[in-house]
Amino acid sequence: MIRLLRSKIVLAISLMLLVLSCGVIGYKLLSDYTWIEAVYMTIITVTTVGFSEVKPLDVNAKIFTVFLIVTSVFIFGFALSVITEYLLGRNSLQILKKKKVKKQIDNLSNHIVVCGYGRNGMQAAEKLKAYKRPFVVIEKNKEVIDRHEDEVLFVEGDANEDEILMQAGVDRAQYLITAMPDDAANLFVVLSARQLNNKIIIISRASQVTSQSKLKLAGADKVIMPDKIGGDHMASLVVMPDLITFMDKLSIEGEHTTNLEEVEIEDFTDQIECNSLRDLDLRKKTGCTIIGYIEPNGNYIINPEADLELEPKGKVIVLGRPEQIKKLNQMFQIG
Secondary structure, three states, X not given: OHHHHHHHHHHHHHHHHHHHHHHHHHHHHHXXXXXXXXXXXXXXXXXXOOOOOOOOOXXXXXXXXXXXXXXXXXXXXXXXXXXXXXXXXXXXXXXXXXXXXHHHHHOOOOOEEEEOOOHHHHHHHHHHHHOOOXXXXXXXXXXXXXXXXXXXXXXXXXXXXXXXXXXXXXXXXXXXXXXXXXXXXXXXXXXXXXXXXXXXXXXXXXXXXXXXXXXXXXXXXXXXXXXXXXXXXXXXXXXXXXXXXXXXXXXXXXXXXXXXXXXXXXXXXXXOOOOEHHHHOHHHHHOOXXXXXXXXXXXXXXXOOOOOEOOOOOEEEEEOOHHHHHHHHHHOOOO
């Protein structure tokens, strides 16, 4: 709709310029006006201000003037209506779009709230999209929102404000990721989010080492330092390059590249009886290998034994090629 209105505006402006040009050339030829006089006569004619003529007009010039007035009235009226329609239509579309986004956010629960859509926030959003997890981004930069509003659900505003957090559904959210570059801003967000939802799991970015303890004290469950991770990663590529490259390939997620999957034991117990990893037998059924087990209390067991007893609230971490992971998800209706 906006594109159509823009084309109409281009047409209206072209017609106005054509009328003005015809008026100037017509008065120049018919009444032997100078260029300045011809422009003046054209402007006072098409705007119908009622000033007197520069020089007396003969019959041909008067007929031309009548034609110019009638034509300009219609064209300028058309231009005014198109511009008005464009402005109203643009506002209406923005209002409808905001209502649609608000309705989508209001329907979310157990979703993820991402504060900040900079470099780290964007990477987090891409990862969440790869796993098809519902999320909302809080961002105050209007230009950033306009660029990405077709890809992401945005709430425009400052994440430090409780009202903005509530608009993003923080009271119903399962996770909050605050990825803003300023540690003080992240600290305020953590404090506010913890007040609004004491069950939410908060993951915060930190730039300074001294901010880690403060963020955890404020209520953050996990604190990540991207610069530290980046430095460690680069050094590891020197010390053990092949192992790190292999791990990088495992960590790439996407529709055709998922190699790791985290599955709750409850997803299996609804369909098969499994008291141990041996009962699951995922290697034979799907080709996936269980490389880790997470106990309900959060304890991690790497490369668990086949006879390990499983608990309903536990989770297994499986490794497999994309087609094997897909087979696992389809067989047990996961995701």
